[in-house]
Amino acid sequence: MAFSDRSGHTAGDAGSVESWLISAGRDRRPGSPLNVQPCPASNFVLGDHRAYARDDGTPGWEALEEITGGLEGGASVAFASGMAGIAAIFDQLPTGSVVALPDDCYQGVAALAQAGQGRGRWTVCRVGVADTAGWIEMCAVADLIWIESPSNPLLAVADLVSICAAPRKPGAILGVDNTFATPLNQRPLSLGADMSVQSVTKFIGGHSDLLGGVVTVRDPNHFAALRHARELLGATPGTLEMFLAVRGARTLAVRLERAQNNAMTLAQRLARHSGVTLTRYPGLPSHPTHEIARSQLKGFGTIISFDVRGNAADAEAVCAGLQLIQHATSLGAVESTLERRAGIPGQEHLPPTLLRLSVGIEAVEDLWADLDRALRDGTAV
Known part of the structure; x- marks a missing residue:
């Protein structure tokens, strides 16, 4: 997959992540607004690539996805919240799956995992964030290896290099909640992770004024599956939230x-x-x-x-x-x-x-x- 802005520039072309944050996501055609404008529209005139916002997105979503995709080194899917994105990842798991979850992680993710286990969707195995041997062992048997590093709130750092390099069960997903580190301090996809999650509510937005999330992936099949999950579950980000997220990202x-x-x-x-x-x-x-x-x-x-x-x-x-x-x-x-x-x-x-x-x-x-x-x-x- 190619990850570039609307003029064909990529994150590498910008020279640095600082410049990418400022330049990405803009419409560079003559006469276009300098900033990405809010697009309060649910549907569009038929005949182009966009018909209905829940299915096809809006320019605001796409601008944020362009920015974060370039930062993380993949293709991003924006969601209504970080938890909406995480729930879409968990939704990919077949019944009877095994989920490896850190012993220290965001309580919303722990609650989601426990609720699914209670309904018989999957089995949850907890692993110490710093227990590298335990994670490597789980990579061979788990369908979802979910890592939060640094962890919330004990701030343990997982050895992502070793864990991502470990052989995984065929079809397994290795996802990293990268919110605490941000893509400026850590790029899990470059280490071998399949998915990297940002709660846009936090550092990307940066002003305590929005809810949003983004999942960035390397595999086109994962990208398509997450887009499909967003459409079916209706976990779509709001117009104002995406405007604020793009504006906030500029100063990250x-x-x-x-x-x-x-x-x-x-x-x-x-x-x-x-x-x-x-x-x-x-x-x-x-x-x-x-x-x-x-x-x-x-x-x-x-x-x-x-x-x-x-x-x-x-x-x-x-x-x-x-x-x-x-x-x-x-x-x-x-x-x-x-x-x-x-x-x-x-x-x-x-x-x-x-x-x-x-x-x-x-x-x-x-x-x-x-x-x-x-x-x-x-x-x-």
Whole structure:
């Protein structure tokens, strides 16, 4: 399959991913709008390639798919949410399949997998994110090998190079949730994965103002199957959401660079704070999978999870004491957010004092002052 923009340019022609983010997805014909316009249309005048939006898409969908396809090195299919895209992948599995799922992953995916197992659709086997031998073993027997790396929220990094190189059961799908890394830090398809998923809600959109998802694949048959699933399930993205996603994607590189720099500074300081008992960030040498992260990722990301001293009430007090950082869920946006993950349904197995911090692009000293004050007040250190 060829992955290019409407003028025939490819991601490689742009010279860098930063330039691709700015240039891709635009209509370069003379007289065309410089930006991709919202297209609030459900149907189109017959006689061309587009008739009905649910089947044929809109220019907004196609622009986002062009951008992410070039970044990931494949062909993208946009969905109404990240979970809609993941559900479409799971929908490809025949009854009686085996699903290999990380022991640490997004609770929505875990709930989807468990629900399907409860209906007899498949059997779920949980594997430690860093258990490379366990993943290689599952590659020989599983119909879907689902990897989340770095994982949510414990930030374990899987050895994707070794896992993707392992022999797989014929017809098996190896999918990677690449949301935390983004295509700028990690390209699973180039390592040998079949599918890479982005929750566009997070880093691609980057402004906490949309829901969206995208699945990028290498195999034309997978591409056709996902397009068909989107049509039949009606998991189509909205017009405004795609406009916002394309606009947000233009600044992904500069946002990610700033937020990653902030995250490294904050992680180093949190690791030394008297109110914190454990800091998890792949960029810290103390992180259990730091060496894999260093060899496999171009950047360590913007997410930090850390355990505060005390109990769940102390952790909640830290969240309540924030003034600049938002006490909110989700991640990957311009603003920093913090939440206690064990308080989320389906996440009760996590350490009760674990806080997940999504670092934004605010001034790092302001972020640190807010964190330090909330930690000192909330944990009485």
